[in-house]
Amino acid sequence: MRILVFGINSAPDLTGIGKYTGEMNAFLAENGNEVTMVTAHPYYPEWTYHPDYPKYFWKTEKKDGVKVFRCPLYVPTNPTAAKKILHECTFLISSIPVWLKLLFSKKYDYVLSINPPFHLTVFPLFYKWIRGGKLISHIQDLQVDVVNDMGMIKNKGFLKAMFGVERFFLKQSDWVSTISLGMERKIASKGVEESKQIMFPNWVDTDFIKPIKKQSSLRSNFGISNQDKVVLYSGNLGEKQGLELILEVADRFKEESNIKFLIFGSGGAKERLEAMKEEMGLENVMFFPLQAYEDLPKLLAVADLHLVLQKKEASDLVMPSKLTGILSAGGLAVITAVPETTLYEVVSDNKMGILVEPGCADALYNGIEDGLNKVGSEQLKSNARFYAEKYLAKDAVLGAFERKLKEELKS
Structure with missing residues (x-):
């Protein structure tokens, strides 16, 4: 399979979404799939620019068998809600040259959009419309619901627009995968039928992380x-x-x-x-x-x-x-x-x-x-x-996800 992954975080991030995305990509590549990742320069969780990557320029590298396109972005030292929006938007803008290149290169079987940020799905969706392939929105965190419930954004009109755009992206996806039953229920409440949902929980390397004295x-x-x-x-x-x-x-x-x-x-x-x-x-x-x-x-x-x-x-x-x-x-x-x-x-x-x-x-x-x-x-x-x-064993969770992608590709 040819798989294109788009997300703001990936390895070498030590925690959170980037860690899981990097491990997923490495597993898929190790099992004979062609994996390409479009992501930002590493910055998380320190919220500081990584010294091994250029601050204002793009970089292409090979990591764990995965071709990785790195894009520059604004990294706030104090990531408030407003600054995070600017941070995400700068990455979206800086990824445009990479997406233009990908549109005229080989076709991918799957485009996997890692959320949050939810609005990153705009480019994977354009790719699907223009080049084909199946779009999967993988939801690690229901970002709009969190900022709404925690009162991080007060403008009700802006929140309503964010929910509307999110719902549009989810409905345009061929599948929506997520990490828990509670999040599946929440996604279903947004109008995504169960037949389009894939359970894809986070995992752990139980052979590496085990009880020690x-x-x-x-x-x-x-x-x-x-x-x-x-x-x-x-x-x-x-x-x-x-x-x-x-x-x-x-x-x-x-x-x-x-x-x-x-x-x-x-x-x-x-x-x-x-x-x-x-x-x-x-x-x-x-x-x-x-x-x-x-x-x-x-x-x-x-x-x-x-x-x-x-x-x-x-x-x-x-x-x-x-x-x-x-x-x-x-x-x-x-x-x-x-x-x-x-x-x-x-x-x-x-x-x-x-x-x-x-x-x-x-x-x-x-x-x-x-x-x-x-x-x-x-x-x-x-x-x-x-x-x-x-x-939660790593090979079992990732293996089941890979088999699901292969089965759906044949159908």
Whole structure:
């Protein structure tokens, strides 16, 4: 198969959508498919220009068997809603020369548009209209719903227009794939029939990320003893996670010197969170940059307890990507989720984490206390690893998606 992928993020991004897109492309290429990626220069999650890539120019490279066209874009150091729109639009504009080149080159069987941003689908749709091929919109995050529910954009007319354009793109797609049942229900409510939907969950390399002992972890790298109790958050430090709750709860534990809160990552909220830490005098909270992927199993083993946090408004619109690694590592996680959402139901039904109410410091404090006191923790950790191996194994998820594409191409 010839597959053209369009998305703003890809490898070498360490977290989020870019990580999954890069791994998908590499898997498809390794299995004999011709894969081309049109993407931006790497910048995420640090929101800074990568030193190995040109700031204002284009670059073509071969990565993991994939031909990658890199396009320049505006990268805001403080990614507000308005700046993110400008950021996305500059990438869309800078990709025009690449799309013009692709229109006059070989025909692709599939054009895969990675959302968000949802409006990137405009060029894959034009390609489908002009050259043919099947268009798949892969929804990692229902961007318009999130900004609406969280009140990030106040202009109702603009929001209505965004929902209309999104609905148009989804209906024009041959298939719409997404990562959770809750998101499938939301997409169906936008008028996309079930026959056009493909379940394509995020995955984890269960052979690489697996349970290891605390003694083999990276604790010594961060000045943490094996006797300390570690509550760990790793990932994007954005606004939709509600991470200020970590500091509020850490304040309640600050008299217990053996309990440490470690926060790994970068993002739009990092400076604000660091300022809050200083104002509150929290010596039990430490910030670190994201660690290299090859160190991820040892990083996950640092934690006695993991935090998977998001605000209530985003609770059924996103499936936290960090959770897959935690489950594969057999980690114990405190997870904020609302009853009747996909995340809540999956964790509850499989008994593989401690569920607490989003946005509630008391609930988070109680969940952390339960987790640190080992309330049923060994069974929860065993269930987590079992679920990862059964439902999230990388080769199984990606293999099923590839088979689906081949079957549809024959029909």
